[in-house]
Amino acid sequence: MHALLCILLLAITLPEQEKVNQASQVFQDFGRRVSDYLKLQKSVRSQMHGLKPTQSPEEIEHHERELAHGIRKARTAARQGDIFTPGITAEFRRLIAETMQGPEAARIRESLRSGAPVAPQALQVNASYPPAMPLQSTPPSLLKNLPALPTGLDYRVVGQTLILRDTEANVIVDFIPNVIS
Numbered sequence: 001m002h003a004l005l006c007i008l009l010l011a012i013t014l015p016e017q018e019k020v021n022q023a024s025q026v027f028q029d030f031g032r033r034v035s036d037y038l039k040l041q042k043s044v045r046s047q048m049h050g051l052k053p054t055q056s057p058e059e060i061e062h063h064e065r066e067l068a069h070g071i072r073k074a075r076t077a078a079r080q081g082d083i084f085t086p087g088i089t090a091e092f093r094r095l096i097a098e099t100m101q102g103p104e105a106a107r108i109r110e111s112l113r114s115g116a117p118v119a120p121q122a123l124q125v126n127a128s129y130p131p132a133m134p135l136q137s138t139p140p141s142l143l144k145n146l147p148a149l150p151t152g153l154d155y156r157v158v159g160q161t162l163i164l165r166d167t168e169a170n171v172i173v174d175f176i177p178n179v180i181s
């Protein structure tokens with residue numbers, strides 16, 4: 001009887017452990033891809049004149065445009081899905097769906113609706129974040145369920161799309177369309 005109970009418990013916990021291991025591998029892959037992007041950004045930045053502390057919006061915008069140009073040049077073959085691969089996208093969709101069905105869902109939806117009243121335009125990898133779109137912060141209750149990002153990147157939501165954005169160059173690194181319901 002004891003052996004039968006152990007076998008049943010093992011049969012129940014193995015699929016759950018397999019899911020955890022699979023998610024861990026997916027997030028390691030995501031972390032590696034994000035790290036590779038930041039190495040590329042650092043390489044591009046090292047070839048530029050550094051931005052000295054300034055209050056000049058023109059100098060800051062010039063630096064941003066120059067960095068964005070260098071990143072685009074270094075990532076000419078970049079496509080949607082390079083960082084958010086199908087496996088990573090599936091895991092993000094699962095996490096976001098869980099969050100959007102949880103106790104904070106109504107608040108998240110309201111926050112997203114009030115922050116992005118303009119109809120979203122077509123998004124492209126390597127394009128600048130749309131200037132007509134508010135630079136709305138992603139609701140904290142949604143962020144806490146997503147992998148943390150290193151300094152220099154953030155998540156943004158435009159319509160139903162989750163964007164991975166380079167904060168220094170204001171470039172769309174990758175995105176997942178139709179992920180927010």
